[in-house]
Amino acid sequence: MRVVHYLNQFYAGIGAEEKAGIPLEARAGAVGPAKLLDQLLGEGARVVATLVCGDNYAVEHQQEVIASLVAKVREERADLFVAGPCFDAGRYGMAAGALCSAVHAELGIPVVTGMSEENPGADLYREALYIIDSGTSPAKMREVVGKMAALGKKLVNKAAVGLPAEEGYLRRGLLRDQLVEDTAGKRLVDMILAKVKGEPFESEMLPAQFPPVPMPPPVKDLSRAKVMLVTDGGLVPKGNPDKIEPRAATRWGCYSIEGRSDLRGEDYEISHGGYDPRFVQEDPDRLVPLDAARELEQSGVIGKLHHEFISTSGLSNPLSNTRRLGREIAEKVKKEGVDAVILTST
Amino acid sequence: MQLTLARHPIAELRFGASTYLDKTTLVIDREELGRLLLADGSLQEVRFEIVHPGESCRAGPVFDIVEPRAKEPGCSPDFPGVLGPPLTAGSGTTRVLAGAAVTVLSEKSTDESRGVTGRVLEMSGAPAEASPYSSLRHLVVVPRTRPGLAKHAIEKAYRLAGLRCAVHLARAALGQPPESTHPFEPVGPARKGREGIPRVAYVGQIFSRQRKPAVDEPVLYGLNTDGMLPVVLDPDEWLDGAILPSYHSSIGGAETYFYQNHPVILELYRRHHAGDLSFVGTVATVAGSDNFDRDRNCRAAANLVRWVLSAEAAVLTKYGGGVPHADLAETARLLEGYGIRTAVMVTDSSRDRRVESALLFNFPEVNAIVYNGGNGTRWTLPRAERIVTPSAEMAELLGGPIELGAANIIGVTNQQGASRLRGVVY
Amino acid sequence: MQITSAMPIAKMVGSNRVVLGNGIVHVTGDASLGPEEEKELRRKLVQKALEALKSAGEQ
Numbered sequence: 001m002r003v004v005h006y007l008n009q010f011y012a013g014i015g016a017e018e019k020a021g022i023p024l025e026a027r028a029g030a031v032g033p034a035k036l037l038d039q040l041l042g043e044g045a046r047v048v049a050t051l052v053c054g055d056n057y058a059v060e061h062q063q064e065v066i067a068s069l070v071a072k073v074r075e076e077r078a079d080l081f082v083a084g085p086c087f088d089a090g091r092y093g094m095a096a097g098a099l100c101s102a103v104h105a106e107l108g109i110p111v112v113t114g115m116s117e118e119n120p121g122a123d124l125y126r127e128a129l130y131i132i133d134s135g136t137s138p139a140k141m142r143e144v145v146g147k148m149a150a151l152g153k154k155l156v157n158k159a160a161v162g163l164p165a166e167e168g169y170l171r172r173g174l175l176r177d178q179l180v181e182d183t184a185g186k187r188l189v190d191m192i193l194a195k196v197k198g199e200p201f202e203s204e205m206l207p208a209q210f211p212p213v214p215m216p217p218p219v220k221d222l223s224r225a226k227v228m229l230v231t232d233g234g235l236v237p238k239g240n241p242d243k244i245e246p247r248a249a250t251r252w253g254c255y256s257i258e259g260r261s262d263l264r265g266e267d268y269e270i271s272h273g274g275y276d277p278r279f280v281q282e283d284p285d286r287l288v289p290l291d292a293a294r295e296l297e298q299s300g301v302i303g304k305l306h307h308e309f310i311s312t313s314g315l316s317n318p319l320s321n322t323r324r325l326g327r328e329i330a331e332k333v334k335k336e337g338v339d340a341v342i343l344t345s346t
Numbered sequence: 347m348q349l350t351l352a353r354h355p356i357a358e359l360r361f362g363a364s365t366y367l368d369k370t371t372l373v374i375d376r377e378e379l380g381r382l383l384l385a386d387g388s389l390q391e392v393r394f395e396i397v398h399p400g401e402s403c404r405a406g407p408v409f410d411i412v413e414p415r416a417k418e419p420g421c422s423p424d425f426p427g428v429l430g431p432p433l434t435a436g437s438g439t440t441r442v443l444a445g446a447a448v449t450v451l452s453e454k455s456t457d458e459s460r461g462v463t464g465r466v467l468e469m470s471g472a473p474a475e476a477s478p479y480s481s482l483r484h485l486v487v488v489p490r491t492r493p494g495l496a497k498h499a500i501e502k503a504y505r506l507a508g509l510r511c512a513v514h515l516a517r518a519a520l521g522q523p524p525e526s527t528h529p530f531e532p533v534g535p536a537r538k539g540r541e542g543i544p545r546v547a548y549v550g551q552i553f554s555r556q557r558k559p560a561v562d563e564p565v566l567y568g569l570n571t572d573g574m575l576p577v578v579l580d581p582d583e584w585l586d587g588a589i590l591p592s593y594h595s596s597i598g599g600a601e602t603y604f605y606q607n608h609p610v611i612l613e614l615y616r617r618h619h620a621g622d623l624s625f626v627g628t629v630a631t632v633a634g635s636d637n638f639d640r641d642r643n644c645r646a647a648a649n650l651v652r653w654v655l656s657a658e659a660a661v662l663t664k665y666g667g668g669v670p671h672a673d674l675a676e677t678a679r680l681l682e683g684y685g686i687r688t689a690v691m692v693t694d695s696s697r698d699r700r701v702e703s704a705l706l707f708n709f710p711e712v713n714a715i716v717y718n719g720g721n722g723t724r725w726t727l728p729r730a731e732r733i734v735t736p737s738a739e740m741a742e743l744l745g746g747p748i749e750l751g752a753a754n755i756i757g758v759t760n761q762q763g764a765s766r767l768r769g770v771v772y
Numbered sequence: 773m774q775i776t777s778a779m780p781i782a783k784m785v786g787s788n789r790v791v792l793g794n795g796i797v798h799v800t801g802d803a804s805l806g807p808e809e810e811k812e813l814r815r816k817l818v819q820k821a822l823e824a825l826k827s828a829g830e831q
Contacts, residue, residue, distance in 0.1 A: 283801060318703040669796065
């Protein structure tokens with residue numbers, strides 16, 4: 001197993017802050033903590049090169065350093081790339097994260113790094129990478145490098161990687177399936193007994209967290225406002241021309257209601273699946289209330305009803321899609337000079 | 347209630363000239379069984395196949411799996427409200443052919459969320475290791491319904507066929523000594539002698555109003571649950587035929603077999619018998635159709651747990667997909683507000699495998715969660731030597747190799763508590 | 773603003789200005805009403821939606 005190790009100027013023994021501006025350089029074999037890594041990797045693995053860069057240089061010339069480093073790692077025919085451990089050094093952690101991500105993306109080889117939970121690089125990269133929790137104390141170097149070595153070997157050998165607590169990496173916030181001994185029913189009863197007796201228990205999932213959405217100011221004068229209808233109930237024109245997927249939709253569509261004061265079931269279909277579509281298929285106004293909105297426009301309650309409605313499907317749609325969909329739809333809405341949106345959701 | 351299960355373990359199923367139980371072999375007269383099932387005019391034809399564990403065999407689409415069980419004469423009826431009058435289930439002795447199962451197929455998958463193949467019974471390989479059904483001996487019932495029947499009439503035909511078959515087979519055990527008997531100590535909120543031990547209730551959703559039930563769809567004592575409020579039931583009622591799965595899919599799967607062998611109820615009983623808790627009873631409830639309905643049902647269920655069962659803790663399970671998640675969490679939140687500790691069982695439905703996308707609720711007090719997985723697991727099923735299925739097209743499709751998600755292998759992602767596939771955060 | 777029947781979900785994701793819809797399967801309708809009554813229900817619901825747009829927000 002050929003291993004390349006990345007260190008900053010300090011851990012490579014070149015100097016402290018005063019040397020933070022040094023450019024990327026390569027040393028044959030193992031230097032500094034890389035020697036420890038080499039030792040702890042044991043037989044069959046060797047650190048063939050140590051790449052060193054000043055923390056400031058790495059931040060200020062990130063693209064160049066990434067490109068150079070990836071080329072060098074490729075040249076060395078590395079099977080594994082290791083960076084750090086960075087402890088709580090922020091620039092170092094950010095660089096390690098960026099370099100590991102790039103190496104993994106471009107060369108497809110396993111990568112491991114280490115830093116403390118509070119390191120800014122941790123938040124940014126914990127989902128994409130295996131980051132060994134190094135804590136903040138460099139006195140733990142040996143222990144931390146040992147864990148990095150162990151995890152690195154598992155990744156190279158494509159062995160099963162255990163849970164964060166077992167392997168020592170920062171919780172990545174990802175999900176995977178695992179066949180276990182006990183049925184869900186048994187685990188449920190075990191858990192309630194511990195909870196009701198005040199004993200410690202480990203929940204298999206943690207409640208969700210959503211950042212607050214800032215509230216736009218109210219519409220001052222509706223009679224001059226342009227209002228638009230949007231839905232996530234998957235109402236699309238017959239034939240679903242934009243091929244909006246019923247679940248985990250990656251697309252949204254914009255459909256003309258110019259001159260119409262009513263939606264007719266024969267013109268539309270529903271691409272969703274999470275609700276019984278019969279009622280909306282019969283009369284799509286039950287989902288996109290065009291008739292009511294048009295009346296309110298005609299009677300002057302609202303200034304103008306925008307001539308299109310937007311539709312997508314909200315069913316089983318992960319945040320990784322819906323964040324983008326929401327952003328794109330919001331951009332379109334703004335572009336059209338719409339003042340207010342009525343979003344109807346099933 | 348006083349329920350006793352009389353167990354007759356089955357090691358082999360085979361066809362023969364008459365139906366009888368010979369120690370651990372159940373011999374089945376398929377002609378007689380066929381005549382019994384065809385008395386239902388909705389069925390035009392029916393075929394039977396026997397499937398044993400370890401075989402390279404696949405059957406599907408599966409409509410339901412039922413454990414062969416029959417009540418001793420003079421006790422409560424078999425599947426009350428469906429096969430007999432709606433008398434209270436759960437008293438007296440029930441004969442159980444343990445290790446056997448009646449597996450009813452449907453001509454087309456009735457499970458909208460599971461695609462064309464519906465749920466499939468897989469008897470060997472990696473998927474089989476993850477399902478409790480692969481270690482059972484199955485009598486597979488392959489029905490053909492009369493053309494022109496409405497969907498709910500077709501589903502009713504399948505349902506009745508499975509139940510009738512299961513009862514008929516288990517009746518072979520009547521008059522024979524069981525290998526063991528399992529009495530359930532009567533439980534309930536008023537039982538004495540359990541002071542100082544946690545009083546625990548089970549709240550189980552049995553239907554989701556994301557869709558309306560068919561008018562004659564039997565779920566609770568033959569009722570379709572439309573308009574019902576949550577109800578207190580003795581646990582033995584769940585175990586002894588009062589509840590059947592809705593025709594509408596439970597995202598992870600729910601079968602009659604795991605109402606009969608309800609993993610949560612049986613575990614609560616086990617811990618009750620061990621003196622670790624006092625099982626005070628159960629509430630059967632429904633996931634609402636809208637906000638009002640949800641608020642109404644959740645409060646009613648929580649009130650029953652609080653005032654009628656006087657529970658100190660409750661475990662909750664759901665039926666259906668995403669929206670019932672919200673009912674489950676809301677009921678748990680209300681209970682926590684009453685000082686009743688809760689633990690809930692949910693099923694992973696995140697599509698991008700990120701924890702952020704995983705849960706649909708965010709109540710800090712609902713912090714004891716059992717997380718059923720399966721969404722991230724797909725298997726490539728190899729060519730099977732034997733395919734049991736109602737049509738040539740389905741045989742072609744299921745013959746393999748075919749790639750299926752874990753939720754398409756029946757039993758793997760079961761929402762009644764039988765699943766061992768956990769969604770793990772890493 | 774948002775019209776939905778799944779209030780807990782809307783609350784959880786932080787949707788501002790949410791008005792309760794009339795059921796998952798017909799959020800701005802009601803299949804059990806006659807056509808005139810249903811239109812009236814829809815009119816009222818959309819008017820409520822407009823009120824929400826003018827409000828400082830809260831569900």
